[in-house]
Each structure stands twice: as structure tokens, then as C-alpha cells.
Amino acid sequence: MASFRKVAMLKVIAEDFIHPEAVALVLPLYRELVALTRAEPLCIAYDLLIDDRDPGHFIFLEEWPDRAALDVHCATEHFRRLVPLIDAHQRAPGRFTFMSNSVDPA
Amino acid sequence: MASFRKVAMLKVIAEDFIHPEAVALVLPLYRELVALTRAEPLCIAYDLLIDDRDPGHFIFLEEWPDRAALDVHCATEHFRRLVPLIDAHQRAPGRFTFMSNSVDPA
Numbered sequence: 001m002a003s004f005r006k007v008a009m010l011k012v013i014a015e016d017f018i019h020p021e022a023v024a025l026v027l028p029l030y031r032e033l034v035a036l037t038r039a040e041p042l043c044i045a046y047d048l049l050i051d052d053r054d055p056g057h058f059i060f061l062e063e064w065p066d067r068a069a070l071d072v073h074c075a076t077e078h079f080r081r082l083v084p085l086i087d088a089h090q091r092a093p094g095r096f097t098f099m100s101n102s103v104d105p106a
Numbered sequence: 107m108a109s110f111r112k113v114a115m116l117k118v119i120a121e122d123f124i125h126p127e128a129v130a131l132v133l134p135l136y137r138e139l140v141a142l143t144r145a146e147p148l149c150i151a152y153d154l155l156i157d158d159r160d161p162g163h164f165i166f167l168e169e170w171p172d173r174a175a176l177d178v179h180c181a182t183e184h185f186r187r188l189v190p191l192i193d194a195h196q197r198a199p200g201r202f203t204f205m206s207n208s209v210d211p212a
Contacts, residue, residue: 011155013119013165027209035211049117049205059119059205061167099155099165103133105141 009044010070012062015095020056022089029086030058036078042069056091067098115150116176118168121201126162128195135192136164142184148175162197173204 018026030048037046044063051057064070073079087094124132136154143152150169157163170176179185193200 011167030209031211034209038211048209050207050209052204052206057203058209059203061117097163097165098158100158101156103136103140103154103156103164105137105144 008065010064010066011099012060012064012070013095013097013099014060014062016058016060016086016090017092017094018056018058018086018089019091023056026058026086026089029082033078033082033086036076036082037073040073040076042072114171116170116172117205118166118170118176119201119203119205120166120168122164122166122192122196123198123200124162124164124192124195125197129161132164132192132195135188139184139188139192142182143179146179146182148178 034046034048037043042065044065045061046063047061049059049061051059062070064073140152140154143149148171150171151167152169153167155165155167157165168176170179
């Protein structure tokens, strides 16, 4: 059943829930993470947005060629150094959604 | 505090949670919704992805110039006709995230 289409890449939504009082602390960490990740050769897209209704809810919209590229990202020095520093200010566990298929017009 | 940047558009993540047995029923409705929405003059981006770990979890990644444009979308004939037909197969309420600010490298 060709009801949906395998996309040529892996899309990821990675959501962090940060204590409101720690937002100013994590912003420079996030800025460094975005800069260094966008410089990775396998990174297609890596945007970090903020929920309009919750300033501690940070949403990464990511695109990678495949799961192996995402694994390379998660093993980088900057990821392994910065993510634990950010996660120390979580108010709830992160939420991760992986998407390899899209629904497209016939 | 210029810690984050107002993006030039409104990004939206709209998530539907559909009963597994209804996925085949909603796919043609989604395909029509994507086709007609992409044809709207104010639509910047409107992609529909499927959660790799939950085939009933459908995720719209949307970009609109502003909230007014999103309101126009929600008032179209195709939205008002198709969304209730899709929502009839929901197993849980939809989740909507609106994002007008991004975190960018310095």
C-alpha cells in the first residue's frame, strides 16, 4: 500500500522542558549547541524554536540524512558536553519524535 | 534582553492521534488537506509526517507568515470540511504548538 512515502531523510522533533528560572542560564548553551551542530557536515537542518505559550519549552526541528548521521551528532564533543549541562535544568524529561515517512498529495 | 530572536513567521506543530484501525481511512483525507492547503496563497510550508514509533501519530510541520494567515487557513472550506472528518477518528485530543521565536547563534 503506497499510502505514504518514505522521505529521503530523518526528521526529528526534540523537545526540552526547562525550569522557567533557568531559561537565561540555558540560552547561551543552546546558542553554542546550534552553532556547532549546524557546522557538522551531515547536518541538513537544526532549528531551535520556543513555544509561544511556555518560554521553558524549547523545540528542536532537525533534519538528518539518516539515523547513522543522528548517532554521529549525539557522539560529538559539543553534544556530549552541552546537553548534560542543559538537562540539569529540566523540569520534565525531554520528548523525542522521529519521522521517516510523509503523507503527500497523490 | 535580546537573548532570542523573533522569527519572521509563525511555525506550528499540529499533532493528531488517530486510532490505529482508522489510519487507512484518514490517509486520503490528509492527502486532500495537504494538497489544498499548499495551494493557499499564504501557505509557506505544510508538511505532514508520521511518527516512526506510532503510525497513528500524525505531525504537521507548518509555516505561516503570521497568526492572521493561520486563521484564514482554519476558515477555508477544505479545513472546515476535512478536519472534522479526520478528528472523528481521534483516540486522543490533538496537540498544538505555536512558535514565533528562535534561538540562534550569536
